[in-house]
């Protein structure tokens with residue numbers, strides 16, 4: 001399973017990743033052959049992987065601390081969330097006495113998470129250059145000192161009473177920083193009033209009209225999220241299946257039949273509620289599984305479905321993060337679930353031709369304003 005692109009350039013971590021991929025590959029082969037036939041080996045491999053992952057995360061976090069990695073907290077949260085997911089699967093496998101269904105569900109999740117995490121998040125650790133960060137920080141700090149000095153000089157030139165100038169200088173220095181983040185947020189959360197409630201696929205996928213709401217009101221949903229969906233899908237498929245930016249485009253009509261497809265829903269909770277539904281045609285799922293696990297399945301079984309759940313989880317979190325940042329709301333994703341297609345028309349339907357198949361994304365979002373107490 002190991003590929004050269006997984007290498008992050010830190011030898012002790014790369015060796016541990018190789019071991020994780022080797023053992024995961026072993027588990028995948030056993031599961032694909034027959035869980036029942038290899039039941040005891042599957043159990044010992046799963047237990048080994050659980051213990052080894054915990055040790056690896058501790059070592060990797062130690063390394064990140066040693067280089068003062070800027071995204072340490074966020075990375076650690078990803079490790080912790082994965083451990084919780086593993087423990088959840090462990091409970092289910094124990095309850096089901098490690099039957100084929102529960103072991104396949106664990107394996108599909110494991111492979112997909114591992115490929116994405118090592119290729120995306122761990123790669124960023126390898127690319128992090130503490131010296132470069134230090135230099136950038138020093139340059140920023142120097143600029144701040146120069147700006148403060150010029151403010152001080154300007155204030156000294158004014159004929160204000162002695163004793164006020166230092167106070168004024170402090171105000172001048174502190175206000176821009178305090179205002180700038182607020183200003184950025186206000187700009188980013190500029191809402192769009194264009195409703196797409198009744199949009200048909202062609203309109204929803206192609207529309208990009210947005211308008212500024214008056215009075216700096218909070219963002220209204222119902223506006224176009226095509227770009228965020230595009231970026232989220234691109235990020236994930238580029239990492240998972242080496243699909244390049246040029247290969248993915250928005251389309252308004254899908255030539256493929258969606259009769260043979262799988263729909264997975266990722267619900268949102270928090271200040272934003274609603275859901276994103278991802279619909280994958282089966283031929284595309286087979287190509288994704290080949291890219292991830294190096295085999296072409298005959299059909300979409302428990303293992304492939306579990307991999308698709310994790311993939312949808314990753315895409316959903318990516319899109320949710322973009323919406324939260326752009327529109328100034330907090331939202332979390334819930335675990336993906338398999339659904340029959342909704343009868344209702346979504347707020348937005350976005351069709352992306354990925355080069356290996358068309359993914360349909362249906363979005364329904366509502367924001368919940370905080371309660372106002374008078």
Ligand SMILES: [Fe+2]
Nearest residue numbers: 060117121122
């Ligand atoms: Fe990691």
Ligand SMILES: [Fe+2]
Nearest residue numbers: 017060118122
């Ligand atoms: Fe890692």
